């Protein structure tokens with residue numbers, strides 16, 4: 001759940017929704033507050049029982065200093081100890097946006113923002129985070145060209161720290177990369193744009209097929225959902 005989604009639906013509403021589904025289906029489900037821009041938002045989510053908190057100071061301010069990012073991440077790590085929520089972060093702005101892009105990927109440019117073994121170790125030591133959002137060629141958004149991940153770098157990040165590793169910006173990544181990344185030790189892969197794309201395309205199709213239908217939810221006519 002990104003910041004915009006949480007604010008649109010309501011922090012507590014999402015918690016209740018997930019708890020209801022957990023009970024109804026008898027499965028484990030957790031809520032990940034993704035790319036939260038502020039310490040206060042993170043604290044509110046921890047209070048509401050969100051299990052996984054991604055504090056992303058550099059998303060809100062691309063110019064945020066390393067000191068500021070470390071200090072605010074530490075504050076969330078400390079606060080999360082009250083509930084045991086896991087905390088994820090990264091030391092600098094992570095590129096792209098969760099949308100459909102028409103431009104290609106400037107591989108040389110994104111290499112400048114890749115994680116380093118020294119960087120992961122010092123950031124984890126300084127903050128005490130549970131999960132490090134690695135940058136190895138993953139990039140937010142869906143692009144006309146496939147992503148290319150540097151698995152050698154991923155292995156060296158794995159060797160440099162015991163922290164859990166995540167990969168944001170997974171949309172449009174060939175599957176074999178995910179399989180190899182999981183083997184190396186990545187424990188969370190974020191895919192958003194691919195789902196947004198399918199959702200929108202499906203919505204357009206359903207609306208086009210049912211030009212006279214105005215009910216948001218209607219059963220028994222061949223389509224039973226409309227997003228709210």
Ligand SMILES: [Zn+2]
Pocket residue numbers: 034035140168169190
């Ligand atoms: Zn992300």
